[in-house]
Amino acid sequence: MLLQATDVAFSYHRHAIRRGVPVPLVLRGISVVVPHGSVVGLLGPNGSGKTTLLKVLSGTLAPTAGTILLDGTPLGSYSRRALARRLAVVPQDTHTAFDYTVLDMVLMGRYAWLGPFELEGPDDRDAALAALEATGTSHLASRLFPTLSGGEKQRVVIASALAQLDIRNGLRAGSSETRRPLLFLDEPTASLDLRYQLECATLLERLHEQHDVTMVLSTHDLRLVQAICDSVVLLREGRVLAAGPTAEVLSPAAVSALYDVDTPLVEQLLA
Amino acid sequence: MMLLRRRRTIVIAGLASTLVAVVLAPFAGSTSIAVARVFDPSVPFADNLDAQIFFLARLPRALAAAVVGGTLAAAGVVFQGLLQNPLTTPYTLGVSAGASLGAMCAITFGAWLPFGTVTAASLAGAGLAVFIVYALARARHRGISTTVLLLAGVTLNAFFSALILFVQYVSDFAQTFRAIRWLMGDLDVAGYATLGAAAPLLLVAFAVFAWIARPLDLLTLGADAAASRGVDVTTVQRAAFFSASLATGAAVSIAGPIGFVGIIVPHLVRLVVGADHRIVLPAATCLGATFLVLCDTIARTVLAPLELPVGIITAVIGGPFFLWLLLRAR
Amino acid sequence: MIARRQLLALILAAAAACGRPAPSEPAAPAEARVISLVPAATEMLFAIGAGADMVAVSSFDRYPPEVERLPRVGALIDPDFERILSLRPTLVVVYASQDELIARLGAASVPVYQYVHAAEGALAHIPRTMRELGQLLGREAAAEEAAGAIEGAIERIRQQVAGRERVRTAVVFGREAGALRGIWVAGGVGFLHEALEAAGGGNVFADIRREGLQASTELMLARAPDVIIEIRTSGGVDASPLEAWGRLAAIPATRTGRIYELTDPLFSIPGPRIVEIVRTFARVLHGDEVVAAAGP
Missing domain, CATH: 3.40.50.1980 (Nitrogenase molybdenum iron protein domain)
Structure with missing residues (x-):
């Protein structure tokens, strides 16, 4: 098992917890398994805790209770740098205060591989170019990131995450298990128009198949889930409503219960 | 990725321009000196007026301008990166207000303060401001909240400004005049002792700047995004805040709160070399140093034998430039 | 700069004329109640023997020692108008630049002497101011004596x-x-x-x-x-x-x-x-x- 979360709870009120004050929990009793080579979808209404769960699973936030194991080792025992070499996060949207070029952005993914005062070398450049290639953004390399369209930005941020995970290793035959990359995506298609949504789905599918990237993604996009997710976790009010193989869990009944909508409507969507 | 050769060219050009400015500036001044006599070893230094003007008045002053200009520009870059806001100045978080309050107190109540000089008092004031802002920014957050930092800084600026007004209110005319003149900036350090005293602090600050240059790039993507790329966000924020604050405090205690260097120089540099902090920081340091040496040379020659406060020169150049940046940013 | 100084001199002359009591009512020194917001003028007033007439001084006055017993009514930037008025002064010495205070005192019909800080001719300005104050307070003789002594002493050192x-x-x-x-x-x-x-x-x-x-x-x-x-x-x-x-x-x-x-x-x-x-x-x-x- 690549990633295994058991009975995880989370609250943003850390200080209150230390004082023993009862606090509202954003996540409660969550258990998720992510086998390597899988694509796991997190589904749930707005405010159900999807983004928080992604942050907890990716080690950005520390859980209030429960354990999360990456390759059998608690997430908290990895250093930031070591963790960054194993897993990468693509947030919902990315803004920069300054005008970085696309290549600059992708090279930032190499941070975890460099020493404190080290500049990127040819190897890092290779990794970045490979990531640009894999996301079909090579032609944008010298553009300024803020001037890109939403879809282009999304792909560049994914490229940055791939440079961070070093997908070239994933390509190598017989690569050790601990080098298998794990990618978290928070609503990757949310702000994209139809064309970019399709492109994004295609890209993710290709990354999964060609580069052996394990993914956990949150989304509202049922079609995306149907298309690329092996398993889904249905989240509602911070709890797991249902979890399992996509085909089994993603029934019209379950989805209509999840979102409080009429079943026939969901049937049409899932058709 | 910027080619290594281009990085090297930029840094060498920057260092060269700073060096040329510092070496040439002492040849200009309000008095005419005989250059041949300045470097004449047969005249004892104690009797050599030209040499004393060159080595005791002008050269330390040019060095001070370079040190202060470079420090303010670099601190500006770091603060802008830390707060993820390109309009931040080294004075946004209240460091200079604290330093000014310290200086005002020393000028007004000098006889009763335990530490003698205005420089020491302003450094102490800067330290106090840094401590208060940091304590506030920490109190309600894991790590440092940049929003709270910004609000605390702005509030502290206003509060210290009020205290400065109060101190000026209770001081007499002559003191008020001196205090106002101090606020306009003055690089006439009259020797190397002040610079020597500030050097260790500034060396530490610049070492930290070099270490956090790359993490600052990642921080501009947001704290969570930086963390997920392997940055220890809290440590970097803390290092950036303290190093830039202390460097600013040292610069202000040497020369007063000289404005605009810390904002126009980083912007100009980014226009030319891009956003990568590992090249922006050294380039801004060099350009800031060169810029302030030039401004101070103008300040001490244009109205000779009177001197224009250097802060007025930087403001006259910097103000319109800053407005242009604001309009351009839209 | 010159023009400004001349202007100030004119204002001073006008103010002095205004502040002077009308000839039909000869000034009675015993009734005078004087307030000075200018430390230099305070010293001059004491020097011409008007110390007993003083009812208030500025917050910066330290000399002569007699001022320590007098109430303080502010200074250049913070004159306490109500306090000044409540002391029923017959003459208030103010800085010529205190426009607002001068206008308010004028509105209350309080006589005012506008003290001008002279940069050029500063030494001659001191006895001249003393004589003007002496005239206003009906102490011409004492003022003349004190002013003349200053001029004489300085002249002897010059020589x-x-x-x-x-x-x-x-x-x-x-x-x-x-x-x-x-x-x-x-x-x-x-x-x-x-x-x-x-x-x-x-x-x-x-x-x-x-x-x-x-x-x-x-x-x-x-x-x-x-x-x-x-x-x-x-x-x-x-x-x-x-x-x-x-x-x-x-x-x-x-x-x-x-x-x-x-x-x-x-x-x-x-x-x-x-x-x-x-x-x-x-x-x-x-x-x-x-x-x-x-x-x-």
Whole structure:
């Protein structure tokens, strides 16, 4: 098992917890398994805790209770740098205060591989170019990131995450298990128009198949889930409503219960 | 990725321009000196007026301008990166207000303060401001909240400004005049002792700047995004805040709160070399140093034998430039 | 600058005319109730024998010692109008620049004397102001005596030093303690400059037509004064001014040690005690015998 979360709870009120004050929990009793080579979808209404769960699973936030194991080792025992070499996060949207070029952005993914005062070398450049290639953004390399369209930005941020995970290793035959990359995506298609949504789905599918990237993604996009997710976790009010193989869990009944909508409507969507 | 050769060219050009400015500036001044006599070893230094003007008045002053200009520009870059806001100045978080309050107190109540000089008092004031802002920014957050930092800084600026007004209110005319003149900036350090005293602090600050240059790039993507790329966000924020604050405090205690260097120089540099902090920081340091040496040379020659406060020169150049940046940013 | 000064003089004359009691009502000194917001004018009022008429002074007044028993009613930037009015003054001495206060006192029909701080001709301005105040208060004789004494004393010192070489001097009235930074010196106008020249000194900054200026290290070196007179009326006190100045060995004053520290607040007030200022300068520059020869 690549990633295994058991009975995880989370609250943003850390200080209150230390004082023993009862606090509202954003996540409660969550258990998720992510086998390597899988694509796991997190589904749930707005405010159900999807983004928080992604942050907890990716080690950005520390859980209030429960354990999360990456390759059998608690997430908290990895250093930031070591963790960054194993897993990468693509947030919902990315803004920069300054005008970085696309290549600059992708090279930032190499941070975890460099020493404190080290500049990127040819190897890092290779990794970045490979990531640009894999996301079909090579032609944008010298553009300024803020001037890109939403879809282009999304792909560049994914490229940055791939440079961070070093997908070239994933390509190598017989690569050790601990080098298998794990990618978290928070609503990757949310702000994209139809064309970019399709492109994004295609890209993710290709990354999964060609580069052996394990993914956990949150989304509202049922079609995306149907298309690329092996398993889904249905989240509602911070709890797991249902979890399992996509085909089994993603029934019209379950989805209509999840979102409080009429079943026939969901049937049409899932058709 | 910027080619290594281009990085090297930029840094060498920057260092060269700073060096040329510092070496040439002492040849200009309000008095005419005989250059041949300045470097004449047969005249004892104690009797050599030209040499004393060159080595005791002008050269330390040019060095001070370079040190202060470079420090303010670099601190500006770091603060802008830390707060993820390109309009931040080294004075946004209240460091200079604290330093000014310290200086005002020393000028007004000098006889009763335990530490003698205005420089020491302003450094102490800067330290106090840094401590208060940091304590506030920490109190309600894991790590440092940049929003709270910004609000605390702005509030502290206003509060210290009020205290400065109060101190000026209770001081007499002559003191008020001196205090106002101090606020306009003055690089006439009259020797190397002040610079020597500030050097260790500034060396530490610049070492930290070099270490956090790359993490600052990642921080501009947001704290969570930086963390997920392997940055220890809290440590970097803390290092950036303290190093830039202390460097600013040292610069202000040497020369007063000289404005605009810390904002126009980083912007100009980014226009030319891009956003990568590992090249922006050294380039801004060099350009800031060169810029302030030039401004101070103008300040001490244009109205000779009177001197224009250097802060007025930087403001006259910097103000319109800053407005242009604001309009351009839209 | 000149135009402004002339204008101020006109305003002063007009104000003096306005403030003067009408001829039909001869002033009775016993009824006078005087408030002064100007420390220099306060000293002048005491000098012309009007001390007993004083009912309030400014918050900066320290001399003569009698002012300590008088109420304080603010100063240049913070005059307490209600307080002033409640003391029922028959004359208020204000700064000519206190427009708003002057207008309000005018509206309340309170006579006002507008004190002008004169940069040029500062020494002559002091006895002239005293005579004007004397006229306003019906103390012409006493004012004439006091003013004449000042003029006479200064003139005698002038005569004593007339034949002597002028000593190139810098009058420093502000400096950071323990450092050679923020050095403020007297320029070529103002009472300190004129007092220095009257005492047989040559101000090394005489060519700079300002009362005060900040002198850079370079300027101090270039002007190379033979004597430095440091006036310290407030702020940090140096353990050893000689040690601080010693860093600039090219200045003759630092080599010969002719650096004098004067700490009395009187050196900041262009009042009747200007005679003491001139005498002290003369003593520093030319020795006790010059002052002794000049008489009281």
